[in-house]
Every structure is written in structure tokens, then in C-alpha cells.
Amino acid sequence: MNEKTDLPWDSPRFRNWLAVTRVCHAVERASAAALAPLGLKPAQLDVLMALYRHPGMSQHDLARKLLIGRSNITMLLPQLETRNLVLRSTCKKDKRVLRLCLTGEGESLLMKALDVQAALIEKVMSQSSPGECDMLGDQMRKVADILDIE
Template identity: 60%
Template structure:
């Protein structure tokens, strides 16, 4: 920026956006720390939550739902499989498709992780009234939709 351009520091949109990003980073840091005793990373938890909610979904469906590339999901799944948390089964109709399921151990670990995650969410969201939480969620959904429309 040259000296004739205004700097964004005093712009409320810029200032509030930076606050949002910093808050997200703080939540990620805290969740990462809280999941460590369960030997889980946030990305693994995201995968497990989706498989739990949609048993038998394909690897591609999980990647699409989590907005990550197939190469990333290909790295996460073997880790979860090696820990005995998920299992992959070939699709009966299309042998190229792998269907994903949680194991009993995976379901138990997910339940423990959800307790940790819910506790953190409750702690963080207690900073806002229910109406503020709803407004924040609606705003984030509008931002996501707007940016997804531009893709």
C-alpha cells in the first residue's frame, strides 16, 4: 500500500474479521490440546463425525463434505484405520468406491471426543446470548454460501 491509500486498521469490518480469525485459531488450539489425550486430531474427528452421521458414505463424499481434497482424505483414513477406529468396505455395485464405517472402538472414541468438543463449544458460546449465537451462526452460513457461489 502506498501512503495515499487508507490503512484498514480502523475499519470495523477489518478489525472484526481479524477478531473472528483470532478466535477461530484460539478454538482450534484449545480443541487440538483437548483431543490429544484421545489420540485424535481435528481432521480425524471431522471424518469420524461425518461417518457416524452417514454410515457407509464414500471417501469422496467425506472429502466433499469436509471441503478437502481426495489426497487429504486418503492420508486421514489409513491413520484412523490403523487405530482401529474405522473400516473401509468395497461397494457391492461399484468396486472403485470404498464405503466407510466406524468400528465399535471408533464409536466409543467419537463419543468421548464429542464430550470434549461439546464442553469447549459450550464454554465458548456461553460468551453470547442464545440470540447472539443464532445471529452469529446465520452470518457465518451466509458468508459460506456467498463464497461457495463464487466457486
């Protein structure tokens, strides 16, 4: 009998994906540290970014886009609202939904945070050629397709 059981680590896909998650985790932590001086956490930056690109979004759609629970949004928003970074207004068409927008203040803080975040990412990806970088993105979008996340 063959004692040499095939361990997942022998699979290139498994091993390489582990590298992805590991690095992702590390970058997340680095991002948290870099953002701290601005009083922002990564999750909050995600919210600001989404609202910048999709003004007037509902909380439900925001949760789906960020792949987190709706209740998480409910917990996340008051912090941003009391800092006057985000504005929440009830939708006249449907009184259930709350439309979310960045305030001017929110937008300008977002820009500062994006500078920080972009610098981190540039540093982190600095050893990837444009071609490699695009291939990376393409692979990730293929994965996103498989998991169907919009």
C-alpha cells in the same frame, strides 16, 4: 492531497473478520490440546463426526464435506482404520468407491471426543446469549452460501 490512506483496519468488516480467524485459530489449538489425551487430532475428529452423520460416505464426498483434498483423506484414514475406528468396504455397485463407516469402537471414541469438544465450545461460547449465538451461526451460513460450500 490526502495522506490519510484508508487502511483496511478502518473497515468494520475487515477488523471483525480478523477477530474471527484469530479466535478460530486459538480454539483449534485448544481443541488439539483437549483431544490429545484421547489420541485424536482435530482433523481425525472431523472425519469421525462426518462419518457418524453420513455412514457409508465415499472418500470423495468426505473430502468435499471437510473441504480438504482427496489425498489428505487417503493419508488420514489408515490411522483410523488400523485403530479399528473406521471400516472401509468396497462398494459393490461401483468398484472404484470405498464406503466408510464407523465401527462400534469408533463411535464410542467419538462420543468421548464429542464430550471434550462440546465442553470446550460451551466454555468458549459461554458469553454469548442464545440469540447472539444463533445470529452468529446465521451469518456464517450466509458466508457459506457466498462461498458455496454445500
